[in-house]
Amino acid sequence: MATLRPTHRPLACWKSALRQARIQKHQQRALWGLSTPETSAAPDVPPPPPPVEEARPSSESPASVPPPLPIYIPSAKVAQFHLPGCRTTLPGVVKPAHEMKRMRFVVAPPNPKKTCPDPVKAVEDAQLQLLDPTGARRRLFDKSNIEAAKVGDILLVRFRPGSGQSDQFAGVCINIRRRGVDSAILLRGQLTRVGVEMWVKLFSPNVEGIEVVQRKEKRARRARLYYMRQPKHDAGSVENLVRQYQRRSQALGTGAKGRDGNSHRKKNNKKGRK
């Protein structure tokens, strides 16, 4: 506010009057929402029905209203300078008359995201219950299972007869793609001395069984063994190993997983080199 010049000195009385009004306004602002019960309870607002909540958290109920604070009541002389929206008849009304009604909202129904936070997993679990009821296949590729098949192992996949595929396929597992029920492994083997890779869906009904023919001697230090596509690292044919494994398991009369050492590993490697 600009300072008053001497020529406007007669207007100085306005200044004091406005100051009083300003103080009064601040006091009223501090008490915003505080009111006596008979003025706050609007007669046209019905009591809220049970499923309805207050939009704005109702800061005070009539029971919790503290006693009105001492308020500066301006003299009647100043009351004519009151600002619009501020009433000077205190303490009856400290709220402006134009305050909007509080909106009441219907309570939202239960959130399906709470009851089912991961619907994809729910769908997959239902599928796995059907496709892998015993959980053996899941355990074979479970990361927390020490006995699980890992990349670098030689795996034998037996297919269901009549599924339009050959009976079985064996190869080095060079990739495990973990996607729940859609999980798959990538096997690299040889057919007619030609390197062949095949994606096998772990939980496909066409896959009858997956067996570990030979484990990798040392844990592979990569998750994807794509370097085995290079002639230098190619494992070559796993046919002999598979035949040995099958002969042994037949002799034992079990379909147990192969636990033999990697005695022929190096020799086999040499064979694969070109």
Place this chain on the structure above:
Amino acid sequence: MPPRIPVPRAPSPLHQLLPITAKRTIKSLLRPQTTRFNYSPNLPTLTSTPTGALARKEASDTLPHRTGALAIKRGMTALYDATSGRRTPCTVLQLDRVQVLAHKRRDRHGYWAVQVGAGSRQPKNVTRPMAGHFKAAGVSPKRWVAEFRVRDEGGLLKLGETISPRWFQEGQFVDARADCKGKGFAGGMKKHGWAGQPASHGQSLTHRTMGSAGGSQGSGSRVHPGKNMAGRMGGQRVTVQNLKVLKVDETNGIVVVNGSVSGPKGCVVRIQDALKKAWPEIPSPIAEASATTTA
């Protein structure tokens, strides 16, 4: 207005007594012309109007009989058929508190539609006009609001009614529309699949450019309107038609549809009965049950 035909007046008897004299008046040299407008009371009603369009749609039965729903894309997986061993890639959609908010009526708005809301919004974040809108329908504030056109008044649901996954039946076909992922400013090779230029053979700093923008004098020495160029890619609405509903889970609010649906995970997908398939025959008990159990 059709031209008025003059009615001959009956001559008075006095006229008949008088001798006939030629009238001398100003006579136009131009013969009277027929109007260039084609009016006649027997012409057929024009059909190039909104009313005509709606009548055609009703006659051809191309508008859905039922409303659709707003769903949230939650991800993709695959379903296996145990007997045939067939793998079907699928998208998992979740319905989040889908409720009817309002109707669009033929007499008031010009068409029949159901306005549907989904999700929820905190009351403090709702504007007062929208708050009143939700209150009128008796529903909680919704995050997403959309309209689904229906054929006639029979397709309108009651205000506040919940559309649950059972609204869709396993085996029926739906259309799914959603905003696809935005790719930002993309070059022509990515956006339009152009081949680009070779990596070598004397190329100098031009490997992925658009090359020519058109012919020279023969095509007007200008770039034709609509020429494909680099620019914003993606982010537009994409409709995938005729997706089969593979699975419906009422308790978890899940609808599983065949194949892929545009957009990232968490985006809003509009699903409605497929336009290009026969309308599904929903037995009324199911529709009623889904309405009553979830209302």
